[in-house]
Amino acid sequence: MSRHSRRHPVEILHDPHRNKGTAFTEAERDALGLRGLLPPRVFTMTEQQVRVMGNFRQKTTDLEKYIFMTALLDRNETLFYRTVIDHIEEMLPIIYTPTVGEACLKYGPIFRRPRGLYVSAQDRGRVRDVLRNWPERKVAVIVVTDGERILGLGDLGAQGMGIPIGKLSLYTACGGIDPIRCLPVMLDVGTNNEQLLRDPLYIGLLRKRLRGVEYDDLVEEFMSATREVFPGALIQLEDFATENALQLLSRYRERACLFNDDIQGTAAVTLAGLLSAGRPAGRQLRDQTIVFFGAGAAATGIAHLITASIAREGTSLEEARRRCWFVDTKGLVVRAREDLQPHKRPYAHDHPFIPDLRGVVEALRPTALIGVSGQSQAFTEAVLRTMGVHHRRPIVFALSNPTSKSECSAEQAYRWTEGRALFASGSPFEAVRFGDDVFVPGQANNAYVFPGIGLGVIAAGARRVTEEMFQAAATALAGVTTEASVTRGTLFPPLRDIRNVSQAIAVEVARVAYRDGLASIPEPPDLVTHIQGSMYEPDYPSYA
Numbered sequence: 368m369s370r371h372s373r374r375h376p377v378e379i380l381h382d383p384h385r386n387k388g389t390a391f392t393e394a395e396r397d398a399l400g401l402r403g404l405l406p407p408r409v410f411t412m413t414e415q416q417v418r419v420m421g422n423f424r425q426k427t428t429d430l431e432k433y434i435f436m437t438a439l440l441d442r443n444e445t446l447f448y449r450t451v452i453d454h455i456e457e458m459l460p461i462i463y464t465p466t467v468g469e470a471c472l473k474y475g476p477i478f479r480r481p482r483g484l485y486v487s488a489q490d491r492g493r494v495r496d497v498l499r500n501w502p503e504r505k506v507a508v509i510v511v512t513d514g515e516r517i518l519g520l521g522d523l524g525a526q527g528m529g530i531p532i533g534k535l536s537l538y539t540a541c542g543g544i545d546p547i548r549c550l551p552v553m554l555d556v557g558t559n560n561e562q563l564l565r566d567p568l569y570i571g572l573l574r575k576r577l578r579g580v581e582y583d584d585l586v587e588e589f590m591s592a593t594r595e596v597f598p599g600a601l602i603q604l605e606d607f608a609t610e611n612a613l614q615l616l617s618r619y620r621e622r623a624c625l626f627n628d629d630i631q632g633t634a635a636v637t638l639a640g641l642l643s644a645g646r647p648a649g650r651q652l653r654d655q656t657i658v659f660f661g662a663g664a665a666a667t668g669i670a671h672l673i674t675a676s677i678a679r680e681g682t683s684l685e686e687a688r689r690r691c692w693f694v695d696t697k698g699l700v701v702r703a704r705e706d707l708q709p710h711k712r713p714y715a716h717d718h719p720f721i722p723d724l725r726g727v728v729e730a731l732r733p734t735a736l737i738g739v740s741g742q743s744q745a746f747t748e749a750v751l752r753t754m755g756v757h758h759r760r761p762i763v764f765a766l767s768n769p770t771s772k773s774e775c776s777a778e779q780a781y782r783w784t785e786g787r788a789l790f791a792s793g794s795p796f797e798a799v800r801f802g803d804d805v806f807v808p809g810q811a812n813n814a815y816v817f818p819g820i821g822l823g824v825i826a827a828g829a830r831r832v833t834e835e836m837f838q839a840a841a842t843a844l845a846g847v848t849t850e851a852s853v854t855r856g857t858l859f860p861p862l863r864d865i866r867n868v869s870q871a872i873a874v875e876v877a878r879v880a881y882r883d884g885l886a887s888i889p890e891p892p893d894l895v896t897h898i899q900g901s902m903y904e905p906d907y908p909s910y911a
């Protein structure tokens with residue numbers, strides 16, 4: 368018998384789903400034939416975590432921490448998730464933004480082991496076969512990107528794979544989706560990033576991006592192959608460039624169980640932040656005047672959800688849209704402009720054109736300023752002081768990622784409004800001392816929303832992901848943010864509560880699915896218990 372034809376006991380040590388490392392018990396070592404293949408002392412998972420965290424904290428850069436955690440995930444998935452869940456506030460900025468952005472920039476040089484599925488332009492006509500190569504059949508969530516707009520970093524081609532991997536690890540850590548049911552996909556259609564095309568370590572196809580019909584055909588083939596190979600799976604579109612993001616969402620949202628996190632997840636988390644921020648000033652959503660700095664996918668998604676929410680309360684959609692204003696690279700988006708892309712048109716109001724943000728803030732006196740431009744330091748002292756002149760509690764969200772792209776820092780937002788700003792950011796900022804006060808800025812992290820959406824969709828077997836589900840998610844998220852937290856300037860619940868947050872969101876999302884006839888799984892008598900019980904817990908199984 369050849370050495371490859373029979374499974375050797377050692378294989379369990381090399382299978383990250385089943386490996387327990389030094390935590391295999393005496394009985395398991397005997398039963399599995401592992402005696403001698405491990406050092407004699409048996410450790411508990413808690414003891415293993417001490418070792419992991421010791422090593423983790425010794426790493427001197429965040430990228431090294433990322434590499435270390437990725438290696439742990441490749442060795443022992445259960446220990447990885449237990450550690451991430453138990454140290455979520457420390458881990459999130461490493462396994463996701465901002466460090467994952469740096470990891471994607473350097474994905475070629477730091478590449479160790481393949482993870483996820485690569486569907487490339489060369490696979491046209493055989494995408495089904497590629498999907499069938501994936502070893503698991505029970506896939507429930509697919510996160511797919513084509514790598515064209517990775518965070519605020521632009522076209523990173525196949526190196527964007529770090530994003531679906533990172534997002535899915537949050538589905539598991541924050542939303543309790545079993546990792547075996549998660550599939551990260553890179554749709555490698557090439558890259559127009561010349562630097563990467565010249566990089567000898569670049570991992571993707573060495574070609575310019577597919578465009579037009581060829582691109583659409585590949586996506587269509589991927590979508591239909593997915594339906595066939597992984598029927599019912601939720602598909603999350605991630606970090607596509609604006610035009611494709613908007614087009615793909617409108618093409619597939621009615622045909623598949625699909626959403627775009629950059630557009631809809633961002634919208635829900637931002638709406639939740641606005642709902643919470645409205646509380647200290649006693650301001651309803653319909654009473655806000657919101658200026659978006661940046662008019663891309665995120666701005667469009669947020670504005671759309673806000674207006675839909677206002678309209679649900681009885682205001683006309685036209686009137687609701689007047690609460691939202693866009694500023695793009697040219698200036699204020701107004702009706703007279705003839706250079707506007709279709710997605711900006713609904714927010715082009717009758718108003719004289721104003722070329723600069725400060726002028727816009729002076730003229731419109733917005734109650735809320737939302738930065739989604741990827742332009743670092745765009746919220747200048749003059750802009751923020753003007754916000755503070757007109758409102759007692761101005762709302763300032765600097766959502767651009769990573770930290771280096773943030774429109775302003777937390778410290779600047781508080782300093783230039785004398786500590787009155789209700790601030791949230793896309794990437795995390797440390798607490799800020801201002802006079803006698805300490806403000807803990809909240810992070811408008813999509814991680815508050817998408818894992819809960821996924822959990823709810825899976826629990827109900829929802830056939831579509833609808834606008835109402837995102838509204839329900841935003842309301843649920845604002846609902847679990849306490850009054851005391853908002854008073855401290857923290858517009859989101861602590862990340863350590865994220866599994867409870869996801870659960871609360873999932874319950875509301877599943878309720879919408881049942882209410883609107885979108886569920887394919889019979890409604891359980893107790894939805895809360897059902898969802899709670901369905902959440903993956905990283906505990907070692909017993910093999911003895």
Ligand code: NAD
Pocket residue numbers: 516518519608609629633636660661662663664665666694695696697738739740741742766767768769772792793794811812813
């Ligand atoms: P996008 O490329 O679709 O949109 C960016 C927009 O900013 C475009 O409309 C562009 O014209 C505009 N812009 C660029 N430079 C500008 C300037 N100098 N003045 C005015 N407008 C300018 O990208 P997106 O998906 O909308 O994301 C935008 C940013 O938001 C990114 O940095 C991303 O990281 C961040 N984001 C944050 C969150 C979050 O915090 N939860 C979620 C999604 C996106």
